[in-house]
Amino acid sequence: MTAADDRIGVIAIVGATATGKTKLGVGLARQFNGEVVNADSRLFYRGMDIGTAKPTTDEMRGVPHHLIDFLEPSDSYSLSDFLAAANATINDIHGRDKLPIIVGGSGQYIWGLLEGWIVPSIPPNPSLRRELEAVFDAEGIAALQDRLRATSATGIDRVEMLNPRRLIRAIERAVATGDATGGASRAKVPPFDTLMIGLNAPREVLHERVDRRVDVMIAAGWIDEVDALRRSGVERDLPSMSAIGYREIYDQIDAKVSIHDVREAIRIGNHRLIGAQNNWFKASDERINWFDMTQDGFADEIDSLVGNWVRQRRAYGEVNDRIA
RNA sequence: GCAGGGAUUGGGGAGCGGUCAAACCCAGCAGACUGUAAAUCUGCCGCCUUGUGCUUCGUAGGUUCGAAUCCUACUCCCUGCA
Numbered sequence: 001m002t003a004a005d006d007r008i009g010v011i012a013i014v015g016a017t018a019t020g021k022t023k024l025g026v027g028l029a030r031q032f033n034g035e036v037v038n039a040d041s042r043l044f045y046r047g048m049d050i051g052t053a054k055p056t057t058d059e060m061r062g063v064p065h066h067l068i069d070f071l072e073p074s075d076s077y078s079l080s081d082f083l084a085a086a087n088a089t090i091n092d093i094h095g096r097d098k099l100p101i102i103v104g105g106s107g108q109y110i111w112g113l114l115e116g117w118i119v120p121s122i123p124p125n126p127s128l129r130r131e132l133e134a135v136f137d138a139e140g141i142a143a144l145q146d147r148l149r150a151t152s153a154t155g156i157d158r159v160e161m162l163n164p165r166r167l168i169r170a171i172e173r174a175v176a177t178g179d180a181t182g183g184a185s186r187a188k189v190p191p192f193d194t195l196m197i198g199l200n201a202p203r204e205v206l207h208e209r210v211d212r213r214v215d216v217m218i219a220a221g222w223i224d225e226v227d228a229l230r231r232s233g234v235e236r237d238l239p240s241m242s243a244i245g246y247r248e249i250y251d252q253i254d255a256k257v258s259i260h261d262v263r264e265a266i267r268i269g270n271h272r273l274i275g276a277q278n279n280w281f282k283a284s285d286e287r288i289n290w291f292d293m294t295q296d297g298f299a300d301e302i303d304s305l306v307g308n309w310v311r312q313r314r315a316y317g318e319v320n321d322r323i324a
Numbered sequence: 325g326c327a328g329g330g331a332u333u334g335g336g337g338a339g340c341g342g343u344c345a346a347a348c349c350c351a352g353c354a355g356a357c358u359g360u361a362a363a364u365c366u367g368c369c370g371c372c373u374u375g376u377g378c379u380u381c382g383u384a385g386g387u388u389c390g391a392a393u394c395c396u397a398c399u400c401c402c403u404g405c406a
Contacts, residue, residue, distance in 0.1 A: 078359035163365040
Protein backbone atom coordinates (compact mmCIF):
# COMPACT_ATOMS: atom_id res chain seq x y z
CA MET A 1 0.00 0.00 0.00
CA THR A 2 1.46 3.27 -1.02
CA ALA A 3 -1.52 5.52 -0.80
CA ALA A 4 -4.54 6.00 1.34
CA ASP A 5 -7.27 3.60 0.39
CA ASP A 6 -10.65 5.20 0.67
CA ARG A 7 -12.58 2.04 0.15
CA ILE A 8 -14.29 0.54 3.14
CA GLY A 9 -11.94 -1.79 4.96
CA VAL A 10 -13.25 -5.26 5.73
CA ILE A 11 -11.85 -8.46 7.10
CA ALA A 12 -12.99 -11.71 5.53
CA ILE A 13 -12.54 -15.06 7.18
CA VAL A 14 -12.89 -17.93 4.77
CA GLY A 15 -12.16 -21.65 4.56
CA ALA A 16 -13.80 -25.01 4.86
CA THR A 17 -16.33 -26.04 7.45
CA ALA A 18 -15.06 -26.90 10.94
CA THR A 19 -11.89 -24.86 10.75
CA GLY A 20 -12.89 -22.38 13.46
CA LYS A 21 -14.02 -19.42 11.36
CA THR A 22 -16.82 -18.53 13.77
CA LYS A 23 -14.59 -18.44 16.80
CA LEU A 24 -11.92 -16.40 15.04
CA GLY A 25 -14.50 -13.95 13.73
CA VAL A 26 -15.93 -13.36 17.18
CA GLY A 27 -12.46 -13.00 18.68
CA LEU A 28 -11.36 -10.41 16.12
CA ALA A 29 -14.63 -8.54 16.42
CA ARG A 30 -14.18 -8.17 20.16
CA GLN A 31 -10.58 -7.14 19.79
CA PHE A 32 -11.00 -4.64 16.96
CA ASN A 33 -14.47 -3.27 17.53
CA GLY A 34 -16.07 -5.27 14.75
CA GLU A 35 -19.37 -6.83 13.79
CA VAL A 36 -19.83 -10.09 11.97
CA VAL A 37 -21.46 -10.37 8.56
CA ASN A 38 -22.41 -13.94 7.89
CA ALA A 39 -21.60 -15.30 4.43
CA ASP A 40 -22.68 -18.86 4.95
CA SER A 41 -25.79 -19.66 2.96
CA ARG A 42 -27.07 -22.23 5.45
CA LEU A 43 -27.07 -19.88 8.41
CA PHE A 44 -29.73 -17.63 6.92
CA TYR A 45 -32.62 -19.85 7.92
CA ARG A 46 -34.46 -19.85 11.21
CA GLY A 47 -34.90 -23.20 12.84
CA MET A 48 -31.87 -24.73 11.15
CA ASP A 49 -29.37 -24.43 13.96
CA ILE A 50 -27.76 -27.64 15.10
CA GLY A 51 -27.23 -29.20 11.68
CA THR A 52 -25.71 -26.05 10.23
CA ALA A 53 -23.40 -25.44 13.19
CA LYS A 54 -24.95 -22.00 13.59
CA PRO A 55 -23.20 -20.04 16.34
CA THR A 56 -25.18 -19.92 19.56
CA THR A 57 -25.80 -16.72 21.51
CA ASP A 58 -23.08 -17.82 23.91
CA GLU A 59 -20.61 -18.34 21.11
CA MET A 60 -21.35 -14.89 19.70
CA ARG A 61 -20.16 -13.41 23.00
CA GLY A 62 -22.09 -10.23 22.56
CA VAL A 63 -20.77 -9.50 19.09
CA PRO A 64 -23.54 -8.39 16.71
CA HIS A 65 -24.08 -10.90 13.90
CA HIS A 66 -25.78 -9.90 10.66
CA LEU A 67 -27.46 -11.93 7.93
CA ILE A 68 -28.09 -14.81 10.22
CA ASP A 69 -31.48 -16.23 11.17
CA PHE A 70 -33.44 -13.81 9.01
CA LEU A 71 -35.20 -16.18 6.59
CA GLU A 72 -37.83 -18.87 6.88
CA PRO A 73 -36.80 -22.21 5.39
CA SER A 74 -39.55 -21.74 2.84
CA ASP A 75 -38.14 -18.40 1.62
CA SER A 76 -36.27 -18.37 -1.63
CA TYR A 77 -33.00 -16.53 -1.63
CA SER A 78 -30.17 -16.07 -4.07
CA LEU A 79 -26.78 -14.60 -4.79
CA SER A 80 -28.37 -11.39 -5.95
CA ASP A 81 -30.34 -10.99 -2.72
CA PHE A 82 -27.26 -11.71 -0.70
CA LEU A 83 -25.09 -9.18 -2.49
CA ALA A 84 -27.61 -6.42 -1.94
CA ALA A 85 -28.07 -7.29 1.72
CA ALA A 86 -24.39 -7.78 2.45
CA ASN A 87 -23.35 -4.53 0.79
CA ALA A 88 -26.00 -2.63 2.70
CA THR A 89 -24.94 -4.27 5.95
CA ILE A 90 -21.27 -3.51 5.41
CA ASN A 91 -22.04 0.12 4.67
CA ASP A 92 -24.16 0.35 7.77
CA ILE A 93 -21.50 -1.16 10.01
CA HIS A 94 -18.85 1.08 8.57
CA GLY A 95 -21.14 4.07 9.00
CA ARG A 96 -21.23 3.33 12.70
CA ASP A 97 -17.42 3.26 12.82
CA LYS A 98 -17.26 -0.45 13.34
CA LEU A 99 -15.16 -2.97 11.43
CA PRO A 100 -17.14 -5.34 9.19
CA ILE A 101 -15.91 -8.91 9.52
CA ILE A 102 -17.25 -11.25 6.86
CA VAL A 103 -17.30 -14.84 8.01
CA GLY A 104 -18.43 -17.74 5.92
CA GLY A 105 -17.84 -20.69 3.69
CA SER A 106 -20.14 -20.06 0.75
CA GLY A 107 -17.58 -19.46 -1.96
CA GLN A 108 -19.81 -17.96 -4.57
CA TYR A 109 -21.34 -15.51 -2.15
CA ILE A 110 -18.00 -14.45 -0.72
CA TRP A 111 -16.34 -13.88 -4.08
CA GLY A 112 -19.44 -12.28 -5.49
CA LEU A 113 -19.26 -9.77 -2.67
CA LEU A 114 -15.51 -9.22 -2.51
CA GLU A 115 -14.94 -9.15 -6.27
CA GLY A 116 -17.92 -6.93 -6.85
CA TRP A 117 -19.93 -9.13 -9.18
CA ILE A 118 -22.63 -7.34 -11.06
CA VAL A 119 -25.39 -9.88 -11.22
CA PRO A 120 -27.95 -9.26 -13.95
CA SER A 121 -31.27 -8.48 -12.33
CA ILE A 122 -33.36 -11.00 -14.13
CA PRO A 123 -35.63 -12.69 -11.63
CA PRO A 124 -36.46 -16.34 -12.11
CA ASN A 125 -39.38 -17.05 -14.40
CA PRO A 126 -41.19 -19.92 -12.67
CA SER A 127 -43.48 -20.89 -15.50
CA LEU A 128 -40.62 -20.92 -18.01
CA ARG A 129 -38.54 -22.98 -15.60
CA ARG A 130 -41.31 -25.48 -15.13
CA GLU A 131 -41.72 -25.79 -18.85
CA LEU A 132 -37.99 -26.21 -19.49
CA GLU A 133 -37.62 -28.74 -16.71
CA ALA A 134 -40.38 -30.77 -18.33
CA VAL A 135 -38.60 -30.50 -21.67
CA PHE A 136 -35.41 -31.74 -20.06
CA ASP A 137 -37.13 -34.68 -18.33
CA ALA A 138 -38.84 -35.72 -21.51
CA GLU A 139 -36.22 -35.04 -24.16
CA GLY A 140 -32.90 -34.64 -22.42
CA ILE A 141 -30.12 -32.11 -22.42
CA ALA A 142 -29.94 -31.74 -26.20
CA ALA A 143 -33.44 -30.32 -26.30
CA LEU A 144 -32.42 -27.62 -23.85
CA GLN A 145 -29.34 -26.84 -25.90
CA ASP A 146 -31.48 -26.51 -29.03
CA ARG A 147 -33.83 -24.31 -27.13
CA LEU A 148 -31.03 -21.98 -26.10
CA ARG A 149 -29.61 -21.81 -29.62
CA ALA A 150 -33.07 -21.09 -30.96
CA THR A 151 -33.13 -17.85 -29.00
CA SER A 152 -30.16 -16.77 -31.16
CA ALA A 153 -29.00 -14.72 -28.23
CA THR A 154 -25.42 -13.53 -27.85
CA GLY A 155 -23.07 -15.07 -25.33
CA ILE A 156 -24.24 -18.64 -25.87
CA ASP A 157 -20.65 -19.86 -26.12
CA ARG A 158 -20.12 -18.88 -22.48
CA VAL A 159 -22.84 -21.21 -21.21
CA GLU A 160 -22.10 -24.62 -19.70
CA MET A 161 -23.94 -26.74 -22.22
CA LEU A 162 -24.00 -29.95 -20.17
CA ASN A 163 -25.51 -28.48 -17.04
CA PRO A 164 -29.32 -28.48 -17.19
CA ARG A 165 -29.78 -25.99 -14.38
CA ARG A 166 -27.36 -23.51 -15.94
CA LEU A 167 -28.88 -24.09 -19.35
CA ILE A 168 -32.33 -23.25 -18.06
CA ARG A 169 -31.08 -20.09 -16.39
CA ALA A 170 -29.24 -19.14 -19.59
CA ILE A 171 -32.43 -19.50 -21.59
CA GLU A 172 -34.17 -17.38 -18.98
CA ARG A 173 -31.55 -14.66 -19.40
CA ALA A 174 -31.52 -14.98 -23.17
CA VAL A 175 -35.28 -14.58 -23.38
CA ALA A 176 -35.21 -11.57 -21.08
CA THR A 177 -32.23 -9.69 -22.49
CA GLY A 178 -31.15 -11.28 -25.75
CA ASP A 179 -27.87 -12.30 -24.13
CA ALA A 180 -27.33 -15.70 -22.57
CA THR A 181 -25.19 -14.18 -19.82
CA GLY A 182 -27.60 -11.34 -19.20
CA GLY A 183 -24.63 -9.01 -19.28
CA ALA A 184 -22.98 -10.32 -16.15
CA SER A 185 -19.76 -8.53 -15.23
CA ARG A 186 -17.69 -7.56 -12.25
CA ALA A 187 -16.17 -4.45 -10.79
CA LYS A 188 -12.86 -3.33 -12.31
CA VAL A 189 -11.49 -2.82 -8.81
CA PRO A 190 -12.62 -4.92 -5.84
CA PRO A 191 -15.14 -2.80 -3.92
CA PHE A 192 -13.55 -3.19 -0.49
CA ASP A 193 -10.08 -2.94 0.95
CA THR A 194 -10.11 -6.51 2.17
CA LEU A 195 -7.86 -8.44 4.47
CA MET A 196 -8.60 -12.08 3.72
CA ILE A 197 -7.77 -14.72 6.24
CA GLY A 198 -8.05 -18.37 5.24
CA LEU A 199 -8.28 -21.08 7.84
CA ASN A 200 -7.19 -24.51 6.79
CA ALA A 201 -5.91 -27.87 8.02
CA PRO A 202 -4.78 -31.08 6.35
CA ARG A 203 -7.70 -32.80 4.62
CA GLU A 204 -7.58 -35.83 6.95
CA VAL A 205 -7.79 -33.60 9.99
CA LEU A 206 -10.78 -31.79 8.56
CA HIS A 207 -12.51 -35.07 7.82
CA GLU A 208 -11.82 -36.29 11.31
CA ARG A 209 -13.20 -33.14 12.91
CA VAL A 210 -16.31 -33.18 10.83
CA ASP A 211 -16.90 -36.89 11.41
CA ARG A 212 -16.72 -36.39 15.14
CA ARG A 213 -19.09 -33.45 14.89
CA VAL A 214 -21.88 -35.59 13.41
CA ASP A 215 -22.44 -37.53 16.61
CA VAL A 216 -22.23 -34.39 18.69
CA MET A 217 -24.91 -32.75 16.56
CA ILE A 218 -27.20 -35.73 16.76
CA ALA A 219 -26.70 -35.94 20.51
CA ALA A 220 -27.52 -32.25 20.71
CA GLY A 221 -30.96 -32.89 19.25
CA TRP A 222 -30.55 -32.51 15.52
CA ILE A 223 -33.23 -35.12 14.80
CA ASP A 224 -35.71 -33.22 16.95
CA GLU A 225 -34.79 -30.02 15.18
CA VAL A 226 -35.64 -31.53 11.81
CA ASP A 227 -38.80 -33.10 13.17
CA ALA A 228 -39.91 -29.69 14.43
CA LEU A 229 -39.33 -28.25 10.96
CA ARG A 230 -41.26 -31.09 9.44
CA ARG A 231 -44.18 -30.67 11.81
CA SER A 232 -44.35 -26.97 11.10
CA GLY A 233 -44.86 -27.77 7.44
CA VAL A 234 -41.39 -27.22 6.02
CA GLU A 235 -41.22 -29.42 2.96
CA ARG A 236 -38.43 -31.85 2.37
CA ASP A 237 -37.67 -30.67 -1.14
CA LEU A 238 -37.23 -26.95 -0.41
CA PRO A 239 -33.86 -25.51 -1.46
CA SER A 240 -33.04 -24.72 2.17
CA MET A 241 -33.38 -28.41 2.95
CA SER A 242 -30.47 -29.20 0.64
CA ALA A 243 -28.29 -28.50 3.66
CA ILE A 244 -26.31 -31.61 4.51
CA GLY A 245 -28.24 -34.14 6.53
CA TYR A 246 -31.68 -32.56 6.59
CA ARG A 247 -33.31 -34.62 3.86
CA GLU A 248 -31.66 -37.75 5.17
CA ILE A 249 -33.13 -37.09 8.59
CA TYR A 250 -36.56 -36.48 7.06
CA ASP A 251 -36.27 -39.93 5.52
CA GLN A 252 -35.07 -41.43 8.75
CA ILE A 253 -38.07 -40.00 10.60
CA ASP A 254 -40.27 -41.55 7.92
CA ALA A 255 -38.43 -44.80 8.56
CA LYS A 256 -37.15 -44.97 5.03
CA VAL A 257 -33.50 -45.18 6.04
CA SER A 258 -31.57 -46.25 9.10
CA ILE A 259 -29.79 -43.89 11.43
CA HIS A 260 -26.58 -45.59 10.38
CA ASP A 261 -27.19 -44.65 6.76
CA VAL A 262 -28.01 -41.11 7.81
CA ARG A 263 -24.73 -40.78 9.65
CA GLU A 264 -22.85 -42.13 6.66
CA ALA A 265 -24.61 -39.80 4.23
CA ILE A 266 -23.82 -36.83 6.45
CA ARG A 267 -20.22 -37.87 6.76
CA ILE A 268 -19.85 -38.09 3.01
CA GLY A 269 -21.78 -34.87 2.48
CA ASN A 270 -19.36 -33.06 4.76
CA HIS A 271 -16.35 -34.48 2.97
CA ARG A 272 -17.71 -33.29 -0.34
CA LEU A 273 -18.45 -29.89 1.14
CA ILE A 274 -14.88 -29.55 2.27
CA GLY A 275 -13.68 -30.42 -1.20
CA ALA A 276 -16.02 -27.89 -2.77
CA GLN A 277 -14.99 -25.16 -0.35
CA ASN A 278 -11.32 -25.83 -0.97
CA ASN A 279 -12.12 -25.40 -4.64
CA TRP A 280 -13.48 -21.89 -4.03
CA PHE A 281 -10.74 -20.98 -1.59
CA LYS A 282 -7.56 -22.35 -3.07
CA ALA A 283 -4.34 -22.68 -1.16
CA SER A 284 -2.60 -21.06 -4.13
CA ASP A 285 -4.79 -17.93 -4.04
CA GLU A 286 -2.50 -15.06 -3.11
CA ARG A 287 -5.31 -12.82 -2.02
CA ILE A 288 -5.82 -15.10 0.96
CA ASN A 289 -3.54 -15.16 3.99
CA TRP A 290 -3.62 -18.82 4.90
CA PHE A 291 -3.21 -20.27 8.37
CA ASP A 292 -3.09 -23.91 9.33
CA MET A 293 -5.15 -24.20 12.48
CA THR A 294 -3.29 -27.32 13.54
CA GLN A 295 -0.04 -25.37 13.81
CA ASP A 296 0.98 -23.88 17.13
CA GLY A 297 0.88 -20.14 17.32
CA PHE A 298 -1.34 -19.55 14.32
CA ALA A 299 -3.70 -17.43 16.43
CA ASP A 300 -0.89 -15.08 17.43
CA GLU A 301 0.19 -14.70 13.85
CA ILE A 302 -3.34 -13.77 12.87
CA ASP A 303 -3.50 -11.27 15.70
CA SER A 304 -0.40 -9.48 14.56
CA LEU A 305 -1.44 -9.56 10.91
CA VAL A 306 -4.81 -8.05 11.69
CA GLY A 307 -3.31 -5.64 14.23
CA ASN A 308 -0.92 -4.25 11.64
CA TRP A 309 -3.61 -3.96 9.03
CA VAL A 310 -5.95 -2.12 11.38
CA ARG A 311 -3.19 0.23 12.49
CA GLN A 312 -2.33 1.03 8.91
CA ARG A 313 -5.92 1.76 8.04
CA ARG A 314 -6.19 4.09 11.00
CA ALA A 315 -3.00 5.87 9.96
CA TYR A 316 -4.45 6.48 6.52
CA GLY A 317 -7.61 7.68 8.16
CA GLU A 318 -5.65 10.33 10.04
CA VAL A 319 -3.93 11.47 6.87
CA ASN A 320 -7.27 11.75 5.13
CA ASP A 321 -8.69 13.72 7.99
CA ARG A 322 -5.89 16.26 7.86
CA ILE A 323 -6.25 16.71 4.12
CA ALA A 324 -9.95 17.16 4.51
C1' G B 325 -23.23 -84.39 5.42
C1' C B 326 -26.12 -83.79 0.71
C1' A B 327 -28.08 -80.41 -3.18
C1' G B 328 -27.66 -75.73 -5.31
C1' G B 329 -25.59 -70.53 -5.79
C1' G B 330 -21.38 -67.48 -5.46
C1' A B 331 -16.10 -65.47 -5.08
C1' U B 332 -14.52 -59.43 -10.40
C1' U B 333 -10.26 -53.51 -10.03
C1' G B 334 -11.32 -49.16 -2.45
C1' G B 335 -17.06 -50.67 -1.69
C1' G B 336 -21.51 -52.29 -4.48
C1' G B 337 -22.17 -54.70 -9.08
C1' A B 338 -22.17 -56.01 -14.77
C1' G B 339 -19.50 -59.25 -17.87
C1' C B 340 -20.16 -65.51 -19.14
C1' G B 341 -14.44 -67.66 -25.15
C1' G B 342 -11.64 -62.77 -28.70
C1' U B 343 -13.95 -56.07 -29.84
C1' C B 344 -11.81 -56.53 -21.42
C1' A B 345 -7.71 -52.94 -17.65
C1' A B 346 -12.97 -54.99 -17.58
C1' A B 347 -20.13 -51.41 -18.17
C1' C B 348 -22.55 -48.82 -14.35
C1' C B 349 -23.20 -46.74 -9.29
C1' C B 350 -20.76 -45.06 -4.79
C1' A B 351 -16.49 -43.31 -2.51
C1' G B 352 -11.77 -40.63 -3.69
C1' C B 353 -9.07 -36.67 -6.51
C1' A B 354 -9.16 -32.37 -9.68
C1' G B 355 -12.10 -28.50 -12.01
C1' A B 356 -16.29 -25.12 -13.44
C1' C B 357 -19.41 -21.70 -11.17
C1' U B 358 -22.83 -14.17 -11.95
C1' G B 359 -30.84 -14.91 -8.93
C1' U B 360 -31.61 -22.93 -6.26
C1' A B 361 -24.51 -22.77 -4.48
C1' A B 362 -24.11 -27.40 1.84
C1' A B 363 -27.11 -26.44 -5.19
C1' U B 364 -25.91 -28.03 -10.23
C1' C B 365 -22.42 -29.82 -13.63
C1' U B 366 -17.50 -31.60 -15.91
C1' G B 367 -12.93 -34.56 -16.05
C1' C B 368 -9.72 -38.39 -13.86
C1' C B 369 -9.95 -42.77 -11.24
C1' G B 370 -4.80 -50.91 -11.79
C1' C B 371 0.81 -49.91 -12.73
C1' C B 372 4.64 -47.71 -15.50
C1' U B 373 9.72 -45.56 -18.96
C1' U B 374 2.31 -44.13 -22.11
C1' G B 375 3.64 -48.84 -25.49
C1' U B 376 0.85 -53.46 -31.13
C1' G B 377 3.94 -52.00 -22.56
C1' C B 378 3.17 -54.55 -17.77
C1' U B 379 0.30 -56.97 -13.82
C1' U B 380 -5.06 -58.05 -12.51
C1' C B 381 -11.13 -60.84 -12.18
C1' G B 382 -10.51 -66.45 -4.69
C1' U B 383 -5.93 -70.25 -5.13
C1' A B 384 -3.45 -74.01 -8.11
C1' G B 385 -3.53 -76.61 -12.47
C1' G B 386 -5.78 -77.76 -17.38
C1' U B 387 -8.45 -77.11 -22.36
C1' U B 388 -7.84 -73.42 -26.38
C1' C B 389 -4.47 -69.77 -31.45
C1' G B 390 -6.92 -66.92 -27.40
C1' A B 391 -10.02 -67.47 -20.72
C1' A B 392 -12.75 -62.90 -15.96
C1' U B 393 -15.62 -66.09 -19.13
C1' C B 394 -14.92 -73.57 -20.30
C1' C B 395 -12.87 -78.04 -17.23
C1' U B 396 -10.53 -80.16 -12.54
C1' A B 397 -9.01 -79.77 -7.52
C1' C B 398 -8.70 -76.83 -3.29
C1' U B 399 -10.14 -72.58 0.06
C1' C B 400 -13.90 -69.44 1.73
C1' C B 401 -19.09 -67.46 1.65
C1' C B 402 -24.56 -67.86 0.97
C1' U B 403 -29.25 -70.63 0.32
C1' G B 404 -32.25 -75.20 0.64
C1' C B 405 -32.50 -80.34 2.53
C1' A B 406 -30.83 -83.32 6.29
